Amino acid sequence: MKIHKGDTVVVLRGRDAGVRGKVISVDQSSGRVLVEGVNKVYKHVRPSQRNPQGGRLHKEMPIDASKLMVVCPKTNKPTRVGYRYLEDGSKERFAKTSNTSLGVVSQPKKAYAKQA
Numbered sequence: 001m002k003i004h005k006g007d008t009v010v011v012l013r014g015r016d017a018g019v020r021g022k023v024i025s026v027d028q029s030s031g032r033v034l035v036e037g038v039n040k041v042y043k044h045v046r047p048s049q050r051n052p053q054g055g056r057l058h059k060e061m062p063i064d065a066s067k068l069m070v071v072c073p074k075t076n077k078p079t080r081v082g083y084r085y086l087e088d089g090s091k092e093r094f095a096k097t098s099n100t101s102l103g104v105v106s107q108p109k110k111a112y113a114k115q116a
Helices: none
Strands: 008-011 020-027 032-035 040-045 055-060 068-071 081-085 091-095 101-106
Touching: 008 032
Parallel strands: none
Antiparallel strands: 008 020, 008 068, 020 032, 040 055, 081 091, 091 101
């Protein structure tokens, strides 16, 4: 999945369309992402020792990754994400619109290093 924890994303579809938020967690198996301030629902809670008042709590629920797009740090606009290998053989993510690096994904591998 091209969205990672800590990325700033924008919601493309749904009731929260246009909202930006930071990725809290990513579930690779189900393809869903938990984003700060997005897809909030009410959770009805009974009174207990932990929550003596009870009532309704706001809770963020996961949203499908296909409805999200990473925000480019340089242009501050939504962008697609690609992967490329650097000179030393390490793999990095980059924003396709501005060619800006979004961070290194894996350690250098000799097989992918460019020969001089």
